[in-house]
Amino acid sequence: MSKAQSTDDELFDEFLSANGHETEPAGWDESYNKKQCPECSGLNDQAATACSTCGWQPSR
Numbered sequence: 001m002s003k004a005q006s007t008d009d010e011l012f013d014e015f016l017s018a019n020g021h022e023t024e025p026a027g028w029d030e031s032y033n034k035k036q037c038p039e040c041s042g043l044n045d046q047a048a049t050a051c052s053t054c055g056w057q058p059s060r
Contacts, residue, residue, distance in 0.1 A: 025059040040054040042054060
């Protein structure tokens with residue numbers, strides 16, 4: 001019996017994790033009482049759904 005084929009994304013994630021990279025989707029960082037954008041480091045209110053500086057949104 002052969003193992004089910006992995007998708008290209010799964011293979012790429014496996015390669016990245018084996019080489020010390022994170023493969024989880026990016027989310028907001030926290031800085032005091034603000035949300036911090038992982039792309040540009042811009043600070044946003046806690047209610048923000050998108051970065052007011054660069055427009056980044058967390059993946060759903």
